[in-house]
Amino acid sequence: MRVLLLSYGSRGDVEPMVGLALRLRERGVEAQVCAPPDFTELLEGAGLSLVPLGRSLKEMATEAVTGAAKPQKPLSMSERAAQMIATTYEAVFAVAEGYDAVVATGLVPAAAAARAVADRLGIPYRFVSYFPTYLPSPHHPPLAWPGTLPADVTDNRVLWERNAELMNELFGEPVNAHRASIGLPPVDDVRAHVFTDRPWLAADPTLAPWLRPADLDVAQTGVWIRPDERPLPADLEAFLAAGTPPVFVGFGSMPVRDAEDVARAAVEAVRAQGHRVLLSRGWAGLAPTDEGDDCFAVGEVNQQALFGRVAAVVHHGGAGTTTTAARAGAPQVVVPQMADQPYWAGRVAELGIGAAHEGPSLTAASLSAALATALTPETRARAKGVADAIRTDGTTVAAELLRAATGA
Incomplete structure (x- = not known):
């Protein structure tokens, strides 16, 4: 065939x-x-x-x-x-x-x-x-x-x-x-x-x-x-090993306006919650906006291997990213940009495995508020439970x- x-x-x-x-x-x-x-x-x-x-x-x-x-x-x-x-x-x-x-x-x-x-x-x-x-x-x-x-x-x-x-x-x-x-x-x-x-x-x-x-x-x-067996890059492994699990922030195949401002707001919001930051460059081209050693940027990596090692995943709400984070038991914050992404944001909130950010434009305050929900022990426990149910x-x-x- x-x-x-x-x-x-x-x-x-x-x-x-x-x-x-x-x-x-x-x-x-x-x-x-x-x-x-x-x-x-x-x-x-x-x-x-x-x-x-x-x-x-x-x-x-x-x-x-x-x-x-x-x-x-x-x-x-x-x-x-x-x-x-x-x-x-x-x-x-x-x-x-x-x-x-x-x-x-x-x-x-x-x-x-x-x-x-x-x-x-x-x-x-x-x-x-x-x-x-x-x-x-x-x-x-x-x-x-x-x-x-x-x-x-x-x-x-x-x-x-x-x-x-x-x-x-x-x-x-x-x-x-x-x-x-x-x-x-x-x-x-x-x-x-x-x-x-x-x-x-x-x-x-x-x-x-x-x-x-x-x-x-x-x-x-x-x-x-798609099964992904790729190892994580050595520099990423070193960053993960150097401290507590970071919060991943990435928008996948979504270019965004004012990417530097978005990255700055995301870093500020994650730091406000007491976590390190892992930025995914993606099509938005996100990059650290200062020299802080608590912030690291990656390109294309094996998210199946990565998401089980982060504190939460902040993303655009694509079907693939939502499912990969859910399979890993990682709490999520979905910042929907278009198409099916509001649907996935709603499902994440309904299932109690994270938070739905209101609208596509984030600020440090709005993302920090959403992360406050996603980073609770209750949300993580619920995310782990849903992960076990995914076929x-x-x-x-x-x-x-x-x-x-x-x-x-």
């Missing part, structure tokens, strides 16, 4: 696909990952190849945050979608000969291109989400794009109906124009076409349960974990679902 895995998104969107690819490889299945070019090193480190999709996401995200390098005439959402569909389809179809299934996640236009590849080849297609609120349900509203949902409506079903209409308005024309160009029939409902009537949910049932009853027959596989067999479940889908 050969499987194409497409993930058009940030590190948190790509790493679970790497975990699935490695599980499939253990079972003698060839898996090809298609993702933005930012993740070549990640794939090579796992012994996998990458089919690059589009421009560097880091460059585009940084431009969006800083306002740099905007074109003279900005493209509309539909025009950007048309470009993404065409370039994604071209890259994936070029390597798709002989594959038996396609699994996709990430942005809707890219997933629509993956579905077109599967339809063209006549092979199974599966869509996967890493968090429940991406998928239609009466139990939660859709992700809110500014100005796209009526503010006076609280009925989730009505909001999801509007969400489907919006996806058709934005993506219907480019999706169907592309499908016509390769001899495929049009679709009436873009969202249903991309998500299918039985999407997968690769999230832990304790951290992010799929609530029933619901309209979709969602298959919750459990979280997809680690998600990629095995997904591999079995793929085997059943392909008849292999």
Whole structure:
């Protein structure tokens, strides 16, 4: 069996696909990952190849945050979608000969291109989400794009109906124009076409349960974990050994405005709680703002090995970071920036394994207040309890679902 895995998104969107690819490889299945070019090193480190999709996401995200390098005439959402569909389809179809299934996640236009590849080849297609609120349900509203949902409506079903209409308005024309160009029939409902009537949910049932009853027959596989056996760098080991466990602060694949001010506020807040500081540079480029020996900065490291050795984890609330911290039993403070991150902030608070920072902009005072909750013995005990409940067999479940889908 050969499987194409497409993930058009940030590190948190790509790493679970790497975990699935490695599980499939253990079972003698060839898996090809298609993702933005930012993740070549990640794939090579796992012994996998990458089919690059589009421009560097880091460059585009940084431009969006800083306002740099905007074109003279900005493209509309539909025009950007048309470009993404065409370039994604071209890259994936070029390597798709002989594959038996396609699994996709990430942005809707890219997933629509993956579905077109599967339809063209006549092979199974599966869509996967890493968090429940991406998928239609009466139990939660859709992700809110500014100005796209009526503010006076609280009925989730009505909001999801509007969400489907919006996806058709934005993506219907480019999706169907592309499908016509390769001899495929049009679709009436873009969202249903991309998500299918039985999407997968690769999230832990304790951290992010799929609530029933619901309209979709969602298959919750459990979280997809990429095992990481890398040792921590020697200088980081020395810092950890030199004192009490530090508080980790990092925003992953999230560029942030005024990164120096954010780093200064974070360091001040952690020190106010009597802890040392471990800054993760990430796409935000966080760095110490003074020469204090209680503050240390790291680049890309094995968070699975690190998070069990810190006092708390302050982060943006990506699905991967939230789950890794939860598995390690580390208390969390989530400072949500966008998309699914408010959902994860809410879950961390509801489960009692940390605190949800209010809004994306932090100050020393606001972060210190959130840390005061996360650093209590009660929160740590609860985090340890939840860690014991998290399953680690998600990629095995997904591999079995793929085997059943392909008849292999």
